[in-house]
Each structure stands twice: as C-alpha cells, then as structure tokens.
Amino acid sequence: MDSVAFFFTGALVAGGIYWFLCVLGPAERKGKRALDLSGGSISAEKVQDNYKQYWSFFLRPKEIETAEKVPDFVDTFYNLVTDIYEWGWGQSFHFSPSIRGKSHRDATRLHEEMAVDLIRVKPGQKILDVGCGVGGPMRAIASHSRANVVGITINEYQVKRAREHNRKAGLDALCEVVCGNFLQMPFDDNTFEGAYSIEATCHAPKLEEVYAEIYRVLKPGSLYVSYEWVTTDKFNAENEEHVEVIQGIERGDALPGLRAYSDIAQTAIKVGFEVVKEKDLAAPPAEPWWTRLKMGRLAYWRNHVVVQVLSAVGVAPKGTVDVHEMLFKTADFLSRGGETEIFSPMHMILCRKPIS
Numbered sequence: 001m002d003s004v005a006f007f008f009t010g011a012l013v014a015g016g017i018y019w020f021l022c023v024l025g026p027a028e029r030k031g032k033r034a035l036d037l038s039g040g041s042i043s044a045e046k047v048q049d050n051y052k053q054y055w056s057f058f059l060r061p062k063e064i065e066t067a068e069k070v071p072d073f074v075d076t077f078y079n080l081v082t083d084i085y086e087w088g089w090g091q092s093f094h095f096s097p098s099i100r101g102k103s104h105r106d107a108t109r110l111h112e113e114m115a116v117d118l119i120r121v122k123p124g125q126k127i128l129d130v131g132c133g134v135g136g137p138m139r140a141i142a143s144h145s146r147a148n149v150v151g152i153t154i155n156e157y158q159v160k161r162a163r164e165h166n167r168k169a170g171l172d173a174l175c176e177v178v179c180g181n182f183l184q185m186p187f188d189d190n191t192f193e194g195a196y197s198i199e200a201t202c203h204a205p206k207l208e209e210v211y212a213e214i215y216r217v218l219k220p221g222s223l224y225v226s227y228e229w230v231t232t233d234k235f236n237a238e239n240e241e242h243v244e245v246i247q248g249i250e251r252g253d254a255l256p257g258l259r260a261y262s263d264i265a266q267t268a269i270k271v272g273f274e275v276v277k278e279k280d281l282a283a284p285p286a287e288p289w290w291t292r293l294k295m296g297r298l299a300y301w302r303n304h305v306v307v308q309v310l311s312a313v314g315v316a317p318k319g320t321v322d323v324h325e326m327l328f329k330t331a332d333f334l335s336r337g338g339e340t341e342i343f344s345p346m347h348m349i350l351c352r353k354p355i356s
Contacts, residue, residue, distance in 0.1 A: 037307070037315075038317065040079030040082050041079050045317070045318075050080060053076060058251055078133075080323045082133075082158055082161065084323060091133075092108050092137055093134070093199070094227070095199070095289040095345045096346070097282065097287050098287035098288055098292070112137040112141055115196045115198060116144060118223070118277075118348075118350050119195070119225050122145075123146035126192055126193055127145075127193060127195060127196070128151075128192040128218075130182050132151025134165060138162070143171065149174060149176070150187075151175070153177065153179065154181055159179045162175075183209050185213050190217070190218070192222065193219055197225075198227050202228065205256045211267055211273070215272050222352070223276070224353070226264075226348070227345070228264050228349065229249075229258060229347075230260060230347040231260050232344055233261065233262075235342040242342050245340070245342065246337065249333045249334055249337055252330025265278050265349060272353070272354070273351035275351055278348065278349045280348070281346040281347070282344040282345065289338060290335045290339065294335055300331065303324065307321050
C-alpha cells in the first residue's frame with residue numbers, strides 16, 4: 001500500500017472511531033456527547049463510590065421506605081444516570097406506547113401532550129410538573145399548551161440541564177425549574193391551576209405523601225394527571241420469575257417499591273381527590289411500549305463499548321461502566337415486565353381537587 005492510500009485509510013479509520021466515540025448521540029435528540037458523560041453533581045473521582053453507596057441502600061431496605069432517606073437515594077441515582085439517559089435515550093425520561101407510522105420521538109411528544117390536554121389548561125395558566133427531570137415533557141407541554149410550567153426535581157444537576165435546554169429552546173419564559181423535594185414542596189397552598197407527573201411519583205416512599213402535597217398546592221377545581229409505574233392484575237407474588245422481574249426494575253430505577261395498580265385510585269381518594277378517570281395506557285389495543293428497549297439492544301452494546309473505552313482512557317469517570325451495565329440489565333427487566341404484562345409504566349389516573 002503506497003503512502004497516500006495508507007494515509008487516507010488511516011484518516012478514514014480515525015474519523016470513524018471519532019464519530020463512533022464522540023459524535024454519535026442519543027437515538028432521538030442530540031445534545032449530550034459521549035465525551036461529556038459525568039456523574040452529575042458528583043465529582044468524577046467519587047462516581048464509583050456513589051455507585052456503591054446507591055446499591056448499599058438495598059442492603060438496608062427499611063431506609064428507602066422513609067421520607068428522610070429517599071431524597072439522598074433518588075438524588076444519588078439521578079446524579080449517576082442523568083447524562084447516560086440523555087445521551088442514550090433523550091431528554092424525556094419516560095416511556096410511551098408505540099404508534100404505527102410515528103417515530104419514537106413523535107410518540108413521546110404525543111404521550112406528553114395528552115397529559116396536558118387531560119387537565120384542560122388554558123394559555124397563560126400556571127401548572128406544575130412533579131418530578132420534571134431535565135424538562136423534556138415540560139418543553140413539549142409548554143409549546144403545545146402555552147401554559148406556564150413550573151417543574152420540580154430533587155436533583156441540582158437536572159435543574160442546571162433543564163434550564164440550559166429551556167434557554168436553547170427559547171422556552172425559558174414559559175418554563176421554570178425549581179430544585180426541591182416533591183414530598184415537601186416550596187409552594188404556597190392553592191398555587192397551581194393544574195398539575196401532572198409522568199413516571200415520577202414512583203420514587204415516593206408512600207404515594208399518599210406526594211399526592212397530599214400535590215393536592216395542597218392545587219387550586220380548588222383544578223385537575224391532576226399522573227402516569228404511574230405499577231404491577232398489574234397479571235402479577236403473581238408467588239411466581240419467582242415475576243418477583244425477579246419486579247425487583248430488578250425496582251433496584252435499577254431507584255424505587256422504594258412498586259405499587260399495585262389497585263392502590264392508585266384508593267390513595268388519591270384518601271387524600272381528598274375525586275377520581276375522574278383511570279386507565280392503563282399500556283393495555284391492549286395500545287402498541288407495546290417496550291419495543292424501543294428491544295430495538296435498542298444493538299445501541300446499548302455499542303454505547304457500552306463507548307463507555308468502556310472512555311472510562312479506560314480516563315475521559316469518563318470510574319464507575320460509569322458499572323452504571324451503564326446496571327441500566328442495560330434494568331432494560332431487560334423492563335422488557336420482560338412489559339412482555340409478560342405484569343408491569344405498566346403508564347397507569348393513568350386523572351383527579352380533581354374539589355371546589356369546596
């Protein structure tokens with residue numbers, strides 16, 4: 001091979017490696033590069049220790065059943081996974097039913113817009129996003145409804161990311177993000193004209209506590225909709241495989257414990273809500289929500305190679321490989337939960353705070 005051919009071959013290989021490692025972004029939305037993977041608010045040298053700390057919570061299960069311990073537990077989790085979620089999934093940290101003829105991105109947006117349509121808000125009204133993450137749903141909902149959306153998340157790094165995204169999208173006038181615990185929200189009574197939570201209240205140790213807080217900050221007559229993670233009527237606690245799948249989902253997603261679908265409406269009523277509608281959005285004839293996980297297995301393996309290389313050369317923090325492997329295994333548990341229909345991440349409940 002002459003020197004010119006050798007040079008161009010080398011350049012092509014180097015360019016391919018650079019694209020594979022550095023340019024390739026999430027399947028849905030670019031914005032977080034592999035080179036930028038971090039531990040959120042955790043310093044790089046402490047990522048591995050915090051990963052071990054996260055798993056230590058499961059050795060003391062009673063601690064993740066209390067309101068005092070959950071903020072640390074969930075905050076640690078989202079420091080570890082936020083960058084990986086953004087890079088490998090997108091800015092909306094949730095699932096949605098597949099829609100024939102629509103991309104995953106469009107299906108996600110429609111799932112988000114349905115939430116705000118259900119609570120019937122008008123342009124200019126003030127609504128609450130309970131557990132907003134980096135604000136993917138918030139931006140879709142603000143664009144669709146022109147409501148003023150206030151999001152709350154326990155994680156300071158997510159607040160920073162959400163504000164950056166809001167500014168870049170030109171939506172910072174409609175979207176506000178607050179760092180706080182949704183079990184003790186820093187808002188006055190009767191503040192909001194609507195509220196929604198998309199796969200977020202599953203992190204609460206007791207659903208009653210977060211529902212009571214949402215009830216408190218809503219104005220009388222306002223609507224609240226939530227997409228809840230639940231076990232379905234097909235879950236059998238005596239079935240070892242079922243138990244393995246549910247425990248895998250809990251441990252890989254920072255959940256104090258998954259709730260039964262039958263608990264959701266009872267809890268809402270207990271805190272004072274009127275239940276307007278309840279439906280499992282994952283139930284047939286809805287298209288499977290887990291197909292994106294199964295279709296993305298090649299991407300997971302590709303991304304895992306990227307993470308291993310970046311960690312080996314010191315670009316990604318030590319412990320990033322462990323976190324990514326945990327999420328890969330959790331994706332398998334989620335897929336199994338969906339295929340067996342023992343788990344749903346979108347049990348929808350629509351509630352109203354009574355006027356009197």
